[in-house]
Amino acid sequence: MPTPWEAVVSEALIEARDVSVTFGSGSRAVRAVKNVSLHVDQGEAVGIVGESGSGKSTLARVLAGLQRPDSGEVLFAEESIYQRGKAYRGDKRRLVQMVFQDPYGSLNPRISALAAVAEAVRIHGAGTRAEATSQSLKLLAQMGISERDAGKKPRQLSGGQRQRVSVARALSAQPAVLLADEPTSAIDQSAQAQLLNLFRGLLDEGLSIALVSHDLGVIRYLTQRVYVMKDGEFVEEGATLDVFDNPQQEYTKKLIASIPGQDLRKAQS
């Protein structure tokens, strides 16, 4: 069976061209994203790093079709997504899924992990209730959630498990692109390793991932290309390892020097 995203021919799955987003108006206007262009190719993991307030989450929302840009274009498989006021219409909507920072906030506290995933599976068209259930269990198992844990409510699951349930929900739509906004910042180190292993597996299967994070370790580990964002603009972009090993901009150097486990200690002594 061909994976659904093999149907998409173009190389750049998502492309943003000269996108700007402004909040507010007049003298209080804040330009959160300024003339930013990026592309995420098929099967590629792309990172967007920057400090809080740099505009990276806004950009992710633009890519997900949740925030209409003031100017510029967002293309999915070479087709503009913000046409006539509607982002990602029809089947396109399904192909771009988002995972948020706080899994506790994005799951309904009153329904079990299984029910949460089954709901999404049914929305995306798996026939009967029984089929939806078995497909959900399969997805959850892929995410390392046992059948026993699948019956639990979000508060009974650990942070890492909750985040994996969110990912299972996102995957139930069989997306081509996963937009992950700080997916690892609310979970423990070992849970983080589990989630990243999972993302790596998905990449191997051909999924594209855009990872927004201020955790440079995660970006360095997972992504092939990276965009460094500051005050709404990209200040540096390139192959992740090149950027990390040989940053060109002062801002990037400062970010990289702040990763714990490097030479802060030396600098202080």
Place this chain on the structure above:
Amino acid sequence: MSASAETSSSANVLVEIRDLVIGIQRTRSDRLIIVDSANFDIKRAEILGLVGESGSGKTMVCRSLIGTLKRRSASIFGGSIVFDGMDLATIDERKWRTVRGNRIGYVPQSALTGPNPVMTVGKQIAEAVRRNRRRSDKNVRGRVMELLDLVHIRRPEIVYDQYPFQLSGGMRQRVMIAAAIAQDPDIVVADEPTTGLDVTVQAEIMKLLREIRSEFNMSVVLVSHDLALIDEVCDRLVVMHAGTCVEVGSVSDVAREPLHPYTIALNRSRIDIATPGAPLVTIKGNPPAVGEWPAGCRFAERCDFVQQDCTIGPNPPLLEVRKGHWSACLHADALGGSGE
């Protein structure tokens, strides 16, 4: 040798935590034990890291150090926390008021919700300054300015009259640190002080904590689940798993020769030392839930080195395996060097 051997080995021990048991009394006969054997010392002017997964009990241990367990309806059921001749495990609220804030300061986890939102920065720190020393209003303002300066807040005279929402996350956390050190405490307890803050801000806050330690001889207890961070800023660390301290030692000893399989597993799952794209090593399974601890070692089910005797008997005690380096693994000696 038992854990208490640590006491005799050094005179500059500030706090001795022994066999500390923390739990919640759910009904008259039903107790939920959350921490059942915390054993470690806090030495003078050291930065002590406290690591462990969520649910391992590290926050409860912190709360026991500042006497705010009751606010989580938890209490101490056994053991001792000896600090300057007092046993903090048994003192009453009146006595606590002379310790909390004065002798032991606290920096909360979230700088975003920590400060009082409807009170100016200056007033909040002034409250901490005024606590029990009677100072004239003019003196208080001077001390607040001094504190703001100490935590490197630029233009303190402006920040003094600002509200927390007008400050960035990093600034707010500096304000919380200023309040925590207002009374010149012996110890500052910082519970994941940089969660949710940017790496650059985190680096600055860590630098500040180190400065405080060296300038005022304060001890800092730093809770984190980021081993890279602990490695970088701490002198010693305590590793907690399922309500127990499983390893205690200097950061360099533990990095060179971890003596508990949990520490080894944690080290292996570190992303900062992983090869990009290569599989990350994960710890199998989940930590046992509070109240569902198995017999024997609580890590046994997830352990790569598990032996037959690991799953029987009581929770293994924390023993001094090398000088100044404790482990609660029954087979710690056989592990030597397998962390490399």
